[in-house]
Amino acid sequence: MNTRQVEIVCDADKLPVDIQETCMKYKTIKQWAYILHDKDDTRPHYHIYLNFSPSSCDSKLIAEWFKIPENFIERVKGRKTDMLLYLTHGNDSQKNKYQYSQSEVHANFDFQTEIESSKIIGDFKNYSYAQMLLYIDELPLSEKAKEFTRLEKLWKHHLQILSMDTERNLEVVFITGKGGTGKTYYAKKFLNSLNYDFCISSSSNDPFQDYLGQKAIILDDLRYTSFDLEDLLKILDNNTSSSVKSRFSNKVFHGNMIVITSSVPLVYWYPDYKYSKFDTLNQLYRRISCYVEMKFDEINVYDGLDENGKPTGSARVFKNELVEKEKERPPKRDFGAAFGKICENADLFLPDNVTAKKIF
Numbered sequence: 001m002n003t004r005q006v007e008i009v010c011d012a013d014k015l016p017v018d019i020q021e022t023c024m025k026y027k028t029i030k031q032w033a034y035i036l037h038d039k040d041d042t043r044p045h046y047h048i049y050l051n052f053s054p055s056s057c058d059s060k061l062i063a064e065w066f067k068i069p070e071n072f073i074e075r076v077k078g079r080k081t082d083m084l085l086y087l088t089h090g091n092d093s094q095k096n097k098y099q100y101s102q103s104e105v106h107a108n109f110d111f112q113t114e115i116e117s118s119k120i121i122g123d124f125k126n127y128s129y130a131q132m133l134l135y136i137d138e139l140p141l142s143e144k145a146k147e148f149t150r151l152e153k154l155w156k157h158h159l160q161i162l163s164m165d166t167e168r169n170l171e172v173v174f175i176t177g178k179g180g181t182g183k184t185y186y187a188k189k190f191l192n193s194l195n196y197d198f199c200i201s202s203s204s205n206d207p208f209q210d211y212l213g214q215k216a217i218i219l220d221d222l223r224y225t226s227f228d229l230e231d232l233l234k235i236l237d238n239n240t241s242s243s244v245k246s247r248f249s250n251k252v253f254h255g256n257m258i259v260i261t262s263s264v265p266l267v268y269w270y271p272d273y274k275y276s277k278f279d280t281l282n283q284l285y286r287r288i289s290c291y292v293e294m295k296f297d298e299i300n301v302y303d304g305l306d307e308n309g310k311p312t313g314s315a316r317v318f319k320n321e322l323v324e325k326e327k328e329r330p331p332k333r334d335f336g337a338a339f340g341k342i343c344e345n346a347d348l349f350l351p352d353n354v355t356a357k358k359i360f
Helices: 019-025 059-066 080-087 111-118 129-137 141-164 183-193 229-235 278-286 322-328 335-342
Strands: 005-011 031-037 045-051 073-075 171-177 198-200 216-219 257-262 290-294 298-302 316-319
Touching: 005 059, 005 080, 019 031, 019 045, 019 059, 031 080, 045 080, 059 073, 080 111, 129 141, 171 183, 183 198, 183 216, 183 257, 183 290, 229 278
Parallel strands: 171 257, 171 290, 198 216, 216 257
Antiparallel strands: 005 045, 005 073, 031 045, 290 298, 298 316
C-alpha cells in the first residue's frame, strides 16, 4: 500500500522502537506527530501520524522502520486536520471520550497552531472568505480541492444569512487630496493599524467585484459617477445593510469600515443635486464618520461634515511622512542611457540637417 499519510495504532508494550528517534531517522517522513493514550477504557496505546507528502511511501517499508505488523498501519482517508484532532479526541464525535491536552502531543511542527488554523473554515465571525482562501492555499495539494468546495458551500449559505441581517455598525472614512499626497498609502496604513483585512476596489465601473468578505474595503480613486446617489447612500448607510450591485452577482458588504479616496472633495460630488435636492446630499454628508484632507506636507483630520459638506470643527493636523520617504527614494533610472546601450543612435540614420529631437 503506497500512501502519502498514515496512522499507526499500536499498544504501548508492542512498539519496540523509540518513536521520535525513528521518525527523525528517515527523511522521507516530512511531518510526524504522536501521543500516548493511557487514560482511555482500553490498554495504553500510541497513535502515530506520518505525512510523506508530496511523495508517498509503502506500508511494508513503514512496518520495517517501526518493527510492527503491517496491519497496524492505516491510510488516512480524510482530512489531515481530522486525524490531528483525533490525537487529542478533539473531533465533535469524540466529546464523550477523555480529552487529552495538546501539550501531550509530540510533533516536528507547530501542532497547536495547525489545529487552531484548521478551525477557521466556516468561522465567518472571526475570519473573512479571503483569509480562508489563503489558508486553503497552504494545504497539501490533495486537500485543496475538497476544502475549497466545502468553503464555497459555506460561503453561499453565509451570504444568504447576511442578506437577512439588515443591521450593521459601519464607519465611513473619506480621504481627499491631490494625486501623490498619499491617499491610498494612508488608507492602507490606517486599516492595518486597526487589524482589518481589506481589499482595494478593482475598478470604477465595478468597485465591489473583488470583495471577498473582508472587514473593510478601500474604494480607491472613486468618482461620483460610479454610483447613483441613491445607491451610494444605501452602500454607506451606517446602520442598515443592503446588497451592492456587482457585475456577476450582487454582493452584501457587512464589514466594519469603508474608506473612500478621491481627488475631488465631497462637497463637489453630485452637482445636479446641489440645489434641487439639498436634503439628499445632507444624508450623504451625515454618513461620513471621518473626513481627511491630504496635503503634500500635512494631513488634516476632521470628525465629519456639516450640512453643507464642509469639515466640522478644528482639524487635528499630522505630518505627512511621504515627504521624507520621497527624499529616501533611490535616484530615478536613466532609461535613455539604458536604451543607448542596446540601440543605435537615431541621428546616424537621419539627413545632416535633421535631428532626432526635431522629429519629435
